[in-house]
Amino acid sequence: xxxxxxxxxxxxxxxxxxxxxxxxxxxxTAAKNRALEAMAGQIRSGSKQILAANGIDLAQARKxxxxxxxxxxxxxxxxxxxxxxxxxEQVAGLPDPVGAISERVxxxxxIEVAKMRVPIGVIAIIYESRPxxxxxxxxxxxxxxxxxxxxxxxxALESNRAIAECVRAGLKLAGLPQAAVQLLASADRAAVGExxxxxxxxxxxVPRGGKELIERLARESRIPMIKHLDGxxxxxxxxxxxxxxxxxxxDNAKTQRYGTCNTMETLLVAQGIAPRVLPEIxxxxxxxxxxxxxDDATRSLVPGIRQATEDDYYTEWLAPVVSIRVVKGLDEAxxxxxxxxxxxxxxxxxxxxxxxxxFLREVDSSSVMWNASTRFADGYEYGLGAEIGISTDxxxxxxxxxxxxxxxxxxxxxxxxxxxx
Amino acid sequence: xxxxxxxxxxxxxxxxxxxxxxxxxxxxTAAKNRALEAMAGQIRSGSKQILAANGIDLAQARKxxxxxxxxxxxxxxxxxxxxxxxxxEQVAGLPDPVGAISERVxxxxxIEVAKMRVPIGVIAIIYESRPxxxxxxxxxxxxxxxxxxxxxxxxALESNRAIAECVRAGLKLAGLPQAAVQLLASADRAAVGExxxxxxxxxxxVPRGGKELIERLARESRIPMIKHLDGxxxxxxxxxxxxxxxxxxxDNAKTQRYGTCNTMETLLVAQGIAPRVLPEIxxxxxxxxxxxxxDDATRSLVPGIRQATEDDYYTEWLAPVVSIRVVKGLDEAxxxxxxxxxxxxxxxxxxxxxxxxxFLREVDSSSVMWNASTRFADGYEYGLGAEIGISTDxxxxxxxxxxxxxxxxxxxxxxxxxxxx
Numbered sequence: 001x002x003x004x005x006x007x008x009x010x011x012x013x014x015x016x017x018x019x020x021x022x023x024x025x026x027x028x029t030a031a032k033n034r035a036l037e038a039m040a041g042q043i044r045s046g047s048k049q050i051l052a053a054n055g056i057d058l059a060q061a062r063k064x065x066x067x068x069x070x071x072x073x074x075x076x077x078x079x080x081x082x083x084x085x086x087x088x089e090q091v092a093g094l095p096d097p098v099g100a101i102s103e104r105v106x107x108x109x110x111i112e113v114a115k116m117r118v119p120i121g122v123i124a125i126i127y128e129s130r131p132x133x134x135x136x137x138x139x140x141x142x143x144x145x146x147x148x149x150x151x152x153x154x155x156a157l158e159s160n161r162a163i164a165e166c167v168r169a170g171l172k173l174a175g176l177p178q179a180a181v182q183l184l185a186s187a188d189r190a191a192v193g194e195x196x197x198x199x200x201x202x203x204x205x206v207p208r209g210g211k212e213l214i215e216r217l218a219r220e221s222r223i224p225m226i227k228h229l230d231g232x233x234x235x236x237x238x239x240x241x242x243x244x245x246x247x248x249x250x251d252n253a254k255t256q257r258y259g260t261c262n263t264m265e266t267l268l269v270a271q272g273i274a275p276r277v278l279p280e281i282x283x284x285x286x287x288x289x290x291x292x293x294x295d296d297a298t299r300s301l302v303p304g305i306r307q308a309t310e311d312d313y314y315t316e317w318l319a320p321v322v323s324i325r326v327v328k329g330l331d332e333a334x335x336x337x338x339x340x341x342x343x344x345x346x347x348x349x350x351x352x353x354x355x356x357x358x359f360l361r362e363v364d365s366s367s368v369m370w371n372a373s374t375r376f377a378d379g380y381e382y383g384l385g386a387e388i389g390i391s392t393d394x395x396x397x398x399x400x401x402x403x404x405x406x407x408x409x410x411x412x413x414x415x416x417x418x419x420x421x
Numbered sequence: 422x423x424x425x426x427x428x429x430x431x432x433x434x435x436x437x438x439x440x441x442x443x444x445x446x447x448x449x450t451a452a453k454n455r456a457l458e459a460m461a462g463q464i465r466s467g468s469k470q471i472l473a474a475n476g477i478d479l480a481q482a483r484k485x486x487x488x489x490x491x492x493x494x495x496x497x498x499x500x501x502x503x504x505x506x507x508x509x510e511q512v513a514g515l516p517d518p519v520g521a522i523s524e525r526v527x528x529x530x531x532i533e534v535a536k537m538r539v540p541i542g543v544i545a546i547i548y549e550s551r552p553x554x555x556x557x558x559x560x561x562x563x564x565x566x567x568x569x570x571x572x573x574x575x576x577a578l579e580s581n582r583a584i585a586e587c588v589r590a591g592l593k594l595a596g597l598p599q600a601a602v603q604l605l606a607s608a609d610r611a612a613v614g615e616x617x618x619x620x621x622x623x624x625x626x627v628p629r630g631g632k633e634l635i636e637r638l639a640r641e642s643r644i645p646m647i648k649h650l651d652g653x654x655x656x657x658x659x660x661x662x663x664x665x666x667x668x669x670x671x672d673n674a675k676t677q678r679y680g681t682c683n684t685m686e687t688l689l690v691a692q693g694i695a696p697r698v699l700p701e702i703x704x705x706x707x708x709x710x711x712x713x714x715x716d717d718a719t720r721s722l723v724p725g726i727r728q729a730t731e732d733d734y735y736t737e738w739l740a741p742v743v744s745i746r747v748v749k750g751l752d753e754a755x756x757x758x759x760x761x762x763x764x765x766x767x768x769x770x771x772x773x774x775x776x777x778x779x780f781l782r783e784v785d786s787s788s789v790m791w792n793a794s795t796r797f798a799d800g801y802e803y804g805l806g807a808e809i810g811i812s813t814d815x816x817x818x819x820x821x822x823x824x825x826x827x828x829x830x831x832x833x834x835x836x837x838x839x840x841x842x
Contacts, residue, residue, distance in 0.1 A: 022759065026783050099782065105804055111793050113803045118785065120815055203815055224645060224816050245838040252840035338443065347834075360833050361520065362447055364539065372532050372836025381841070382534045382832065383526055394541055394624055395645050396817035399832040411803065411820040412781050413768075415793025417666040419673035420802070 010194040013149060013182055014201025017122045020179035021147035025119045027176055029096040032143055036092035039142075039170030040085040043135060046166040047081045053162035054131065061155050073129045074156055084135045084163070087386070091139040094385040097404045098145045101412065112414040117407050119145030121203035124195055125388075126151045126217065128209035131159035137206070138167045138181045140388050144406035149202065151184040151192060153209075161185055196221035208389055226401055229392045230342035231261030232316050233374045236333040236359070238350035239272035245371065246277045246349045251284050252373040253347065259318050261390060262345045262367075262377040266313055266323040268333045271297065274326045278302055290320045297326035313340040330355050334362050341365065344392055345377040345399075366392060366399035431615040434570060434603055435622025438543045441600035442568035446540045448597055450517040453564055457513035460563075460591030461506040464556060467587040468502045474583035475552065482576050494550045495577055505556045505584070508807070512560040515806040518825045519566045522833065533835040538828050540566030542624035545616055546809075547572045547638065549630035552580035558627075559588045559602045561809050565827035570623065572605040572613060574630075582606055617642035629810055647822055650813045651763035652682030653737050654795045657754040657780070659771035660693035666792065667698050667770045672705045673794040674768065680739050682811060683766045683788075683798040687734055687744040689754045692718065695747050699723055711741045718747035734761040751776050755783050762786065765813050766798040766820075787813060787820035 104114035141148035253264035282302030293308035347369035379387025384402025525535035562569035674685035703723035714729035768790035800808025805823025
């Protein structure tokens, strides 16, 4: 393995990734699927080595006094290794976006113009503790015809190394270049600095981790990024909503899981319907021990809850806490979301189609929903098959990013000898 | 007009553009077209003022000793002002990409998932001398629902101011916010520095100008860019080509216009067909006084021409000069293009469909062509109606960029009360 321990050779790694990317872009679907199947096989047969390597990382993490949640994310089990292998096989089963031709038109000059979907090139993925990302990300990149450079957290170094070994063995078995998946296995911060500024070798950066990581990369990198910042998601209950549906969606959007980016953080309720839904929502949240913070109108309907501050409405709780506000109606809801939201996922519950359409059109978020829980904003739920993350950027993809998000399009012109006059 | 003469208020300008962008994103097609028609009307009725302002710029440029080509690009005439107005009207006639719904699918959970095309937001356009860009760029941004901040060359300041005045008067007549089109009318370099780093107010940067400008922006900006760097375009003549077609395309790709980015700069010829096409191509280029620079094999077929250097193959001539090389066949042609090309536009002339398909798939350029002249790589020829430029980036658009390239997509979810389980 071309593991790199000095930042000086990060460029060499980039160069070989660039070469491998060309080979992978040329590879047909069958070859890429063979590689994915072989990768899954190698992960299964290498399970012992992966778990042993994980043991070394875990011992080190415990020695350093890492907390239980951290240890939990880092821990691999035989079942998790099997899941990893199955994940790679699932990617093999997904349709290959590369080579798809669309928007084909014949022009007055006689030429036919179309778009062809092509890989992006070299993708650098920078992630934190969970070692399964090594297999997941590599599989998505291989299937979409991209080379990747993986940089996992230093605390998972041995686990990532063992998994990457299996991935690369799989590539080799399928006759694809091993340099298509490379692990930047340096503990050196400068190596990351080099990686995120090598514009000639890295086409796109996918950070998966905490806000601090992402803000650092956004500040220091010169490479386009598919990134995920905040998920301050809203549910707005319109006057025209079915009250029972409104309660069900507000409940699910907040309480189905607390720590996910598509969880509702703020509930907006139109004043006309507030007396009919807020007391019931208050009961549901109280039963589930969700702390509510509301404005005066909310507090008059749900007594005993805390006053919401201005800051609360900007907050991504990621916890059993919810901000609530009573608004005049649709316009004020849209204004609130524009001001306090993070352009992630926002939903309206409404019976009135015209109002729902205005919400869908005017709320500028990566996912906008009508009569559905924000928790659906997810690559699997949307049918992408797998996702590398959810983009809160506007370019080049928004929302859940699957295989297609890891590709771009080029123009293809089919002529018959036409020249321009 | 909120013209800004101190860099300190560039942010204020960004803030008002951001607000205007929301209004423009909400505007329907009829309102945007009314604004475009009104803009065209204002340009026509303001022709005298525009020409007078242009006269001031021209006098200044002559005083500063600018060269004839520069003066030519800067000069407006009544006919050019009329063309500008017509250009704006043509944009009114183009289909509106905003709001289009695609890829609608029903998922097993019951929700329907689709993508909706939406404006990008605020676009900053930085351009050099030609004042017509002020009207063209504003029209494309308004039609695609984006606010824009225009920063023209300081030598065209008075012309740009007069044109922007008409554009903004048109917006006002149609009831759209004037802040949707703003001119950064400061001669201060620091103002541009501020503009290209205001990530919260500017979503995308479109530089239109020389390489020096674009490299400066790429270095200093933190904002995604639609940019155009080099156009080192190739035509490869395969063994299987029709010789007559090969000569016609090579001739047209090089000589139809010398100074454009999609002009052929290097001709690659398979060795099997070289004796049948190169002597004739040599005659054509000699007749048109195109300087040829070739490798040894080329020089043995076209005697008397200069030896091509390694550097020549990297060169975008933009002039009556062409580099020529004889290659073994398709593989060597693809390798050459990968090494020396600029991923702009490359064409194969071939009768063999399998080889053409390999070329189309494996050459990684924004436009790849089969049996057509590279000169077709153009928004009008592709049917985009108008273009803001040709992107040599991979993200978020490649090749000619029209209205659709100035938009992005968001996910829209239509539910019936579904919650996630």
